Amino acid sequence: MRDQEPAPMDAERRLSTKEAAELLGVKPETVYAYVSRGQLSSRRVSGGRGSTFDAGEVEALARRNRRDSSGGSGSGSSGGGNPGGELSVRTRLTLIESDRYFFRGVDAVELATRHTYEEVAEWLWTGRMLPGSTFTAPAAFVSVARRAVEALPEHAAPADLLRVATVAAATADPLRFDLSEDAVLGTARTLIPTLVAALPPAGHHRRDEGPMAHRLWTRLSVRKDPDEASLRALDVALALLVDHDLAASTLAVRVAASARAHPYAAVSAGLGVIEGPLHGAASGLAHRLLQDVLEQGDAAPVIADELRAGRRVPGLGHRLYPGEDPRARALFSLLERIPRAEPALLAARDIVETTARHAPLHANVDLALAVLTVSSGMAPTAGETIFAVARTAGWIAHALEEYGERPLRMRPSGLYAGPKPPQPLPE
Template identity: 80%
Template sequence: MHDQEPAPGRPGRRLSTKETAEALGVKPETVYAYVSRGQLSSRREPGGRGSTFDAKEVEALARRNRRESGGSPGSGGEPAVRTRLTLIDKDRYYFRGVDAVELAARHSYEEVAEWLWTGRMRPGITFTAPDATVAVARRAVDALPEHTAPTDRLRVAAIAAAAEDPLRFDLSEEAVLGTARVLIPTLVAALPPQPFARHHDEGPLAHRLWGRLTGREADDASLRTLDTALALLVDHDLAASTLAVRVAASARAHAYAAVSAGLGVIEGPLHGAASGLAHRMLQDVLERGTAVPVIADELRAGRRVPGLGHRLYPGEDPRARALFALLERVPRAEPALLAARDVVATTARHTPLHANVDLALAVLTVSCGMPATAGETIFAVARTAGWIAHTLEEYGERPLRMRPSGHYVGPRPPQPLPE
């Protein structure tokens, strides 16, 4: 889920994957995750079986990890935030202790969102928004230029919905939950329908979102896959956008503002927009008939292959695994599925990385005639529910606790005034 360019290789002693993992205090799988994030560069030696790594580069990364984590090797310095919402453990993840993949397989997006918010299941619940709120959001979004990206439209819709709500500063749980149940359908309703699409403003959220993503007629298997994708993406622990949301909530920003903070971060190519890169790659593979030249171009340019590897999963991303199983039943999905498998197999010759949820989303969007930005839209709408859950949780913590101190490394004062 990243698009960072790897650091250039430097001459010097080379380390094996095992030696690199030992130096960093991590598992070998994590070494390849560092490569996928652009924090390490690897090289396959002529006649060698595995990748090698520059010793100086490994040493520099180890020093940086120790400095950022206060001496704990391999932790990477990520901040720890107490939460009761999502646990990621090996190749599985859980919402309030319940397997998230099983939840998404048995319940709708709205039901999973309610479970994450309240710890209670409300079978059959759907989210609706007042006509006045939808009208304000649509007017604001319709005023944007035609080429505006979906995430920008969602951000404007969230701001417009906030302006329409005079009670937005009520941070009580009941009020915030009411905001969530209105905001999410408002975001969907504010997106312009695709040409020739039959769009719905009632019923399950996935059905309403479908016509905003594609002009093709919906079938049951595709709608089921879209709804499951939304449910799977509801939350994923402290992703970058979620951390931004918690910082905003720590300052007691209202729920609309906290969601806006998340939407601002999710637009980055290293986060929610990553599926668009995978979408374009799959289209390229389908046009060329094979993944080999496409992957070769990516590696030659020093870019990571989109849709592969995840820092939190040593094996296959469980969200990808669940979606691929559903995509097997989607009409017209077979070519894109084969292209995705070709990408994984071709890349495995260089680096053993598994498919992540971005690749699965790309198969869905390519198969259903959606634009490359559709995966980002699905991601943002889905994750809004998780952001609300984290906002509520943060409101129960000490205000402004998400205020780290800067580690100043500039020139020591006093310095002379600049001329």
């Protein structure tokens, strides 16, 4: 017999920082750390200096923490359901533990720093290392994808461009409904270069051959002749971001694949999710924050403005890494070898040190991506593009894994909380 959980608190009731801390069983500083990580939202007290928190949101976090501490949200069966807890899905792809993450059991940072993005993608898809792997886009696919992208408004976001290019490429592939492993792998190896080829060039040059990082650079930076260190940093960033377990976009992809949507449709589902500021678009917020710090020459007033507006500081903390984000650490290490990245690196360090007075949070990969994009002369949206292109490989790996499972298994049951039936017909 399961213990009964307490009834949800009144959603309109607000809690003080002290009350929230007591309910969660943590120190007040940790409450603000939850806000910085996006796990809680806060509202400034009118005319005061404190913050208040939604009681229902705090109670939900407290329940999650109790389940986590009791092991209630561990791996479920291959069917994926976890009644009364969070959804869990058995996967052989990515493991995250102890501030490290692994692709098929191999340290992901070591893979990313020793192999190209394409080679890491192949490893995730097949479990085999294929040195010198390259991806080729069929001319017919590129042509239809480019035409579709060129028809979009100039202000279209990166996810819009990539989603439209994905749908267009699907229409050019009569074999898209073949879900056999070889067919899906073939789709993966052609879709990623098609997406990059469909993006408009950042300057007057466009490269459609060579490593994927080199091709993507010409879509993101106006600098025509990048140095090798910058290209390597971009390639490693792509490899680091290939997969990250069951992130929100990846879950959407697996749901689509569970319904036997073809790989293009599954990838499109993932692209629809990453536009949220808490996922793929988070690097753009960190990019703008970094630019503001560089312009003002000091992180303190910029951080103060963020907190005064009730916003969490982007680029800091990660719910899966109590310590340092290993992806950020690896990328910062490479960026330190690029002389022109030094001002952005110093600004990022200033952000971390300034915020540490409020909440001890480490830089995450979004801040590292921001340093790369700011120092490389890229637009604020470049990080989102890098994330989406990189993660497409992981999405297809998850779709391929899901195709081997029972169809439509990703169907959780709703916990109805509406009026008790039967109710009279509305007038």
